[in-house]
Amino acid sequence: MRRIELAGMQVPMIGQGTWRMGEDERQRSREVAALREGLDLGLSLIDTAEMYGEGGAERVVGEAIAGRRDEVFLVSKVYPHNASREGVQAACERSLKRLGCERLDLYLLHWSGRYPLAETVEGFERLREQGKIGAWGVSNLDLDDLLELDQAACRTNQVLYNLEARGIEYDLLPWQQRAGMPLMAYCPLGQAGTLLHEPAVLEVAQRHGVTPAQVALAWVLRQEGVIAIPKAVGSAHLRDNAAAASITLTADDLALLDAAFPPPRRKQELQMV
Secondary structure, three states, X not given: OOEEEEOXXXXXXXXXXXXXXXXXXXXXXXXXXXXXXXXXXOOOEEXXXXXXXXXXXXXXXXXXXXXXXXXXXXXXXXXXXXXXXHHHHHHHHHHHHHHOOOOEOEEEEOOOOOOOHHHHHHHHHHHHHOOOEOOEEEEOOOHHHHOOOOOOOEEEEEEEOEOOEOHHHOOHHHHHHHHOOOEEEEOOOOOOOHHHHOHHHHHHHHHHOOOHHHHHHHHHOOOOOEEEOOOXXXXXXXXHHHHHOOOOOOHHHHHHHHHHOOOOOOOOOOXXX
């Protein structure tokens, strides 16, 4: 598995997302098993949030990493309405309790809200000084917001990025690459599943003898400084995700995908889900 530096540590370029986990107790054992299998495959970055299942996903992650915390680069996120100076402290402590651990490797503001970024950062810095987080970053912030921050302290920006959502390529992604700030791409396989049935994606997959999902992941990872965090709960999908980092798309592949999904030619509003 190819690796990249994030918050001073080497992490895999493909991690495990947990959005929609922890919402159905009947799926819990399957979700726990999937995360554990992902760890076995080297997908040691796990991304979660207090929003996912209103803490349910963090509980699933906590069960999955029990006894294996040292293997995991653990990321969680705070709700904007909890992102005051004091609120972020309490929210982090609740997340740690659900996760059954004493420290997050990376803690993110999920999206910007009513509290000034500077106040949230004060809360993050206090948590870092207490040893409860290793580093902090943001999610769903566009370039103007990032410019308000201490870019050296902000270790990542997690945003929507896939073939159907390429707006960040105009200015946000190039800026992060120049700044040496890794970008975490959520929903790298698209949202409704339609991306994986697009003729261009299917043709590239056939050329390489791989799945459409692997093409979508390889396309995201063609960019320098990008980490993809797809969610998977099946063994086959987990294995496919882990193998996608080794796929190199050709110039012809990229031209075909550009024709089907044109890159942005002007500034676009940051897309979110």
